[in-house]
Every structure is written in structure tokens, then in C-alpha cells.
Amino acid sequence: MSQHGSPSAPRRFVCPLTLDVMENPVTNKETGKTYEKKAILEWVYLHGHATCPLTRKPLHPSDLQEDDVLQYEISQWKEVAAMEAKLADILF
Numbered sequence: 001m002s003q004h005g006s007p008s009a010p011r012r013f014v015c016p017l018t019l020d021v022m023e024n025p026v027t028n029k030e031t032g033k034t035y036e037k038k039a040i041l042e043w044v045y046l047h048g049h050a051t052c053p054l055t056r057k058p059l060h061p062s063d064l065q066e067d068d069v070l071q072y073e074i075s076q077w078k079e080v081a082a083m084e085a086k087l088a089d090i091l092f
Helices: 037-045 068-091
Strands: 025-028 034-036 064-066
Touching: 025 037, 025 068, 034 037, 037 064
Parallel strands: none
Antiparallel strands: 025 034, 025 064
16 A cells, blocks of 8 residues: 555556656567657656667667557556545445
8 A cells, every 4th residue: 555545556557767757668579578658758758768778779650569468557556546446434
């Protein structure tokens, strides 16, 4: 639980670049690492990195695949967390 009484996000829901819960996760097909789409594309295009930030292996945007299953799991977690927060407000 976080200090505010809401559950903290599972580690796999958090982008290693932004340290925020992902909205649009993409997975590097070569390394299996997952990032927030906007953050990893900025890493590649704006910052000129052609490597995976975690493994330093070559990375091309075509190596990225949308992770619909993870996106669904995150949306479900957010819904449950929101309901739990509302319930906590009512009860406490």
C-alpha cells in the first residue's frame, strides 16, 4: 500500500523510463522489456538512442509491439484501485 491508502502499482505496470504506470505499453520483441510507448519512442527519436535502455542491445521502433494484454491488466487494476479508494473515503 502507498502512504495514501491506495495500493501501489505492480512493478510490471511501471515504465522503467518514466517510473509511472503505463498507459500504452509496448514490448521490445527482441529483449522482452516493456516501456510506455511515448517514452521509448522519445528515447529513440528525440535522444538519438538506437539501443534498448535496459539491455543496451540494438533497438529499432519496428522491434516494438503493443502489449494489449498488459494494457488491459493495467486498466483493470486502475478500476479496482479507484473503487477501493472510493470505498475507503466512504468508510474512513
